[in-house]
Amino acid sequence: MWDLSTQALLTRQAAEEVDLRALELHPDGLVLCTAGARGPLAVWETRSQKSVAALTGHAGPVNALAFSENGYHLASAGDDGVRVWDLRKQRQIALWEEFAGARAVQFDLSGLFLAMGGDRGVQVAGAKQAWGVLGQLPADALHKGAAAALAWGADAKTLYVGGGDHNLRVFQCAQ
Numbered sequence: 001m002w003d004l005s006t007q008a009l010l011t012r013q014a015a016e017e018v019d020l021r022a023l024e025l026h027p028d029g030l031v032l033c034t035a036g037a038r039g040p041l042a043v044w045e046t047r048s049q050k051s052v053a054a055l056t057g058h059a060g061p062v063n064a065l066a067f068s069e070n071g072y073h074l075a076s077a078g079d080d081g082v083r084v085w086d087l088r089k090q091r092q093i094a095l096w097e098e099f100a101g102a103r104a105v106q107f108d109l110s111g112l113f114l115a116m117g118g119d120r121g122v123q124v125a126g127a128k129q130a131w132g133v134l135g136q137l138p139a140d141a142l143h144k145g146a147a148a149a150l151a152w153g154a155d156a157k158t159l160y161v162g163g164g165d166h167n168l169r170v171f172q173c174a175q
Contacts, residue, residue: 010049024065024074031087033074035062041076043087055085057092064104068111073127075114077102082116084131094131099123103148108156113173115159117147122161124173135173137161142169 003010019037025046026032032044041062043053055074064077073093074085082102084094096102101119108115113134114125121139125131139147142163149162159171 022062022065022076024067026067027069027071031071033065033067035065035076035078037061041065041074041085043090053087053090055090055092057083057095063102066105066107066114068107068127069109070111073107073111075105075107075116077105077116077118084114094125096123096125096133101146103146104150106150106152108152109154110156113152113156115150115152117150117161117163119146122147122150122159124159137171 020034021037022035024033030046032046034042034044040054040056042051043055044050045052058076058078058080060079062076062078066075072086072088074087076083080100081095081097082099082105083092085091086093099116099118099120102116104117106115112127116123119139121142122137123133124135126134142161144165147161147163151160157173159173161169161171
């Protein structure tokens, strides 16, 4: 971690300890989550630069992380599926093993919807629907290659999907 105002190195993790694949800053800026090719997700306190929690569950690489808008939930996309974590209880609350090969996760701005993208296309789950899947876009309808990047429009009615075929696709979502 660096202090950009002074360009001072605050803390460093040795390369042999972590093969960093993803990181995400909590909405309040006080917590950072990191993920690598193996091992648990690490939750860091940004002020002290200390690891304060480890979230175990993924068996392989984690490719993407996303916090919900209030920071209560963290989504992780890995080669073995997508998980949602409750950070207050430091435990997993949802799992989609059938979505192995996940490359991207993104909460909408309200935190009510979670989009996940990967080798199998895109699916959207709802927080108020016990994390049930609300809709899917199969891979053959999207890209040649994985859906690798996701972004929600401001009203959660639009989902932007970037993929391995170098195209950006825009989808209108039913509420």
